[in-house]
Amino acid sequence: MPAKSPRGCADEHDAPGRTLGCQEDEMGQVVMDRGAGNVTGSGPGANGHAATKIRSYAPATGELLGEVKVTSADEVKRAVERARRAQEAWGALPVEERCERVLRFRDAIVDRADEIVDLLVRECGKPRHEALLHEVMVAADLATFFAKAAPRVLAPHEVKLHMFKHRRSFIHYKPRGVVAVISPWNYPFQLPLRDAIIALLAGNAVVIKPSEVTPLIAQKAKEVWDSAGLPEDLLQIVPGYGPTGAALIEAQPDFVILTGSVATGRRVAAACGERLIPCVMELGGKAPLIACADADVERTARAIVFGGFSNAGQVCVSVERVYAHREVHDKLVDRVVELTKELRQGDPSAEFVDVGAIIFPHQIDVAEKHIADAVQKGAAVRAGGKRREGPGQFFEPTVIDGCNHQMTVMTEEIFGPIVPFMRVSTEEEALRLANDSHLGLNAYVFSRDRDHATRLAERVEAGSVLVNDVLTNGGTPDTPFGGIKASGFGRAMGEEGLREMCNIKHVSVERVGMGSKDPLWYPYTAQSYGWFRKGLRALFSGGGLLQRIGEIL
Ligand code: NAD
Numbered sequence: 093m094p095a096k097s098p099r100g101c102a103d104e105h106d107a108p109g110r111t112l113g114c115q116e117d118e119m120g121q122v123v124m125d126r127g128a129g130n131v132t133g134s135g136p137g138a139n140g141h142a143a144t145k146i147r148s149y150a151p152a153t154g155e156l157l158g159e160v161k162v163t164s165a166d167e168v169k170r171a172v173e174r175a176r177r178a179q180e181a182w183g184a185l186p187v188e189e190r191c192e193r194v195l196r197f198r199d200a201i202v203d204r205a206d207e208i209v210d211l212l213v214r215e216c217g218k219p220r221h222e223a224l225l226h227e228v229m230v231a232a233d234l235a236t237f238f239a240k241a242a243p244r245v246l247a248p249h250e251v252k253l254h255m256f257k258h259r260r261s262f263i264h265y266k267p268r269g270v271v272a273v274i275s276p277w278n279y280p281f282q283l284p285l286r287d288a289i290i291a292l293l294a295g296n297a298v299v300i301k302p303s304e305v306t307p308l309i310a311q312k313a314k315e316v317w318d319s320a321g322l323p324e325d326l327l328q329i330v331p332g333y334g335p336t337g338a339a340l341i342e343a344q345p346d347f348v349i350l351t352g353s354v355a356t357g358r359r360v361a362a363a364c365g366e367r368l369i370p371c372v373m374e375l376g377g378k379a380p381l382i383a384c385a386d387a388d389v390e391r392t393a394r395a396i397v398f399g400g401f402s403n404a405g406q407v408c409v410s411v412e413r414v415y416a417h418r419e420v421h422d423k424l425v426d427r428v429v430e431l432t433k434e435l436r437q438g439d440p441s442a443e444f445v446d447v448g449a450i451i452f453p454h455q456i457d458v459a460e461k462h463i464a465d466a467v468q469k470g471a472a473v474r475a476g477g478k479r480r481e482g483p484g485q486f487f488e489p490t491v492i493d494g495c496n497h498q499m500t501v502m503t504e505e506i507f508g509p510i511v512p513f514m515r516v517s518t519e520e521e522a523l524r525l526a527n528d529s530h531l532g533l534n535a536y537v538f539s540r541d542r543d544h545a546t547r548l549a550e551r552v553e554a555g556s557v558l559v560n561d562v563l564t565n566g567g568t569p570d571t572p573f574g575g576i577k578a579s580g581f582g583r584a585m586g587e588e589g590l591r592e593m594c595n596i597k598h599v600s601v602e603r604v605g606m607g608s609k610d611p612l613w614y615p616y617t618a619q620s621y622g623w624f625r626k627g628l629r630a631l632f633s634g635g636g637l638l639q640r641i642g643e644i645l
Pocket residue numbers: 099101105274275276277278279283301302303304332333334335336337338351352353354355356357359360373374375376377407408505507533574575
């Protein structure tokens with residue numbers, strides 16, 4: 093039986109042998125640690141108590157950054173009740189008014205960008221550029237984009253009925269009510285805010301259950317919201333571990349959006365299913381990159397290095413496996429190895445570095461296991477390959493060559509700085525292997541022939557496929573984002589993502605008066621049946637117009 097994970101659930105995150113970072117503090121309260129050798133905990137701690145606080149440590153230095161109180165199930169319930177009350181007034185506002193207020197939040201984010209970036213750098217150990225570009229800028233852009241798009245996308249519109257010409261149908265997008273946002277630690281600012289901003293613009297109230305691994309940045313986001321003079325109960329956060337997320341679903345919100353692992357996705361979707369709460373699941377990825385025979389080696393190599401090591405590989409759309417055509421394989425691997433060895437890794441709060449720390453230390457164990465399995469089955473480590481000694485949680489950017497689908501590194505999510513290569517003889521072989529996965533979030537195709545690459549992209553099984561580029565669709569709010577297969581269902585972002593946050597309501601109105609009796613209503617008579625029977629053939633059989641008129645006569 094797998095060991096109980098520090099988050100209180102046996103899942104893909106399980107790390108047998110790890111100890112719970114659980115202890116009693118000076119006040120006799122149970123505290124769960126994370127980082128600096130300790131790991132997060134959830135639910136009952138080692139001594140049987142429930143955790144009451146989360147301590148946050150800087151992954152790059154081990155420094156204690158602060159602690160946050162865990163929200164109890166009762167408090168979660170009350171937060172949802174307050175949100176429900178706040179939503180009534182918010183949902184009744186014209187959408188333009190909601191957009192204007194959300195832009196105030198955007199302005200506050202931009203005004204306080206430096207302090208947000210500083211905290212992201214310290215709590216996540218991510219490079220300053222990534223904190224600014226991939227978190228703050230993405231959130232600001234998304235708010236701007238959707239504030240502009242919402243009045244058009246959410247406007248009621250008429251659907252022309254093909255048959256019932258005597259009636260007019262209108263589609264309305266109504267707020268769902270209270271939206272629960274459950275989020276992970278890899279982009280702890282932009283991911284929960286992405287879902288929150290879209291939900292708010294659609295007229296909902298939002299309760300965020302942030303990751304227990306990065307509790308401080310969620311608090312900062314809430315502080316910025318409140319400082320913008322926006323209704324406090326409209327956007328709330330309920331810090332805590334997995335059980336707090338479970339309590340949030342038990343509090344019966346009207347919609348749930350989870351971004352997290354496949355294992356958590358199964359649990360959350362089941363809990364939503366039991367309560368018939370509609371939900372979106374944004375789960376794990378195993379993005380393949382197909383390097384065609386005519387791929388531009390320099391661009392492809394640089395894309396692989398950026399796509400594999402950005403955020404230290406802790407990205408759901410990371411380049412997780414490369415299928416390189418034998419024409420380019422050797423040159424590509426050599427160049428990727430060269431570029432990887434040039435990367436500067438270290439504490440991003442002290443200097444400008446390319447690659448930062450591992451946010452959640454368990455990912456280091458996962459990386460080591462993948463590498464040991466691959467090497468034991470014949471792969472060669474060409475760059476990196478090990479954890480860095482000394483303070484902080486670092487794993488070297490790693491390139492592995494000679495991989496195949498017998499190795500877990502090619503088939504299971506890594507979520508760390510490892511890029512495995514497999515040589516293929518044809519693009520068809522690459523396509524077959526790319527599609528040989530239980531996951532289907534993002535994928536990449538590199539070729540100098542754009543049309544050819546596009547045709548190949550259309551055959552890859554994934555929610556998004558980028559040609560000659562990596563990662564950017566995480567920052568294009570214009571397009572729907574989400575997975576197929578075990579990567580989840582539903583979409584964040586794009587018009588589809590905005591409408592996901594709405595109940596779709598159809599209002600049907602008569603165009604002309606039909607008198608007191610409708611031909612479709614009672615009584616059913618032999619004569620009316622005969623007419624409808626003739627109508628069936630007239631309306632739906634092949635043949636020309638004259639033949640069909642003949643059927644009626
Ligand atoms: P996780 O599944 O461990 O946790 C995600 C969130 O779910 C956390 O807030 C956690 O506390 C909460 N949770 C755990 N158990 C719960 C339960 N029973 N009920 C309710 N909530 C519960 O994931 P993680 O380790 O934080 O994040 C990494 C995973 O997220 C990776 O698999 C990654 O691919 C995925 N991810 C996906 C996307 C995407 O958009 N598809 C984006 C980022 C990360």
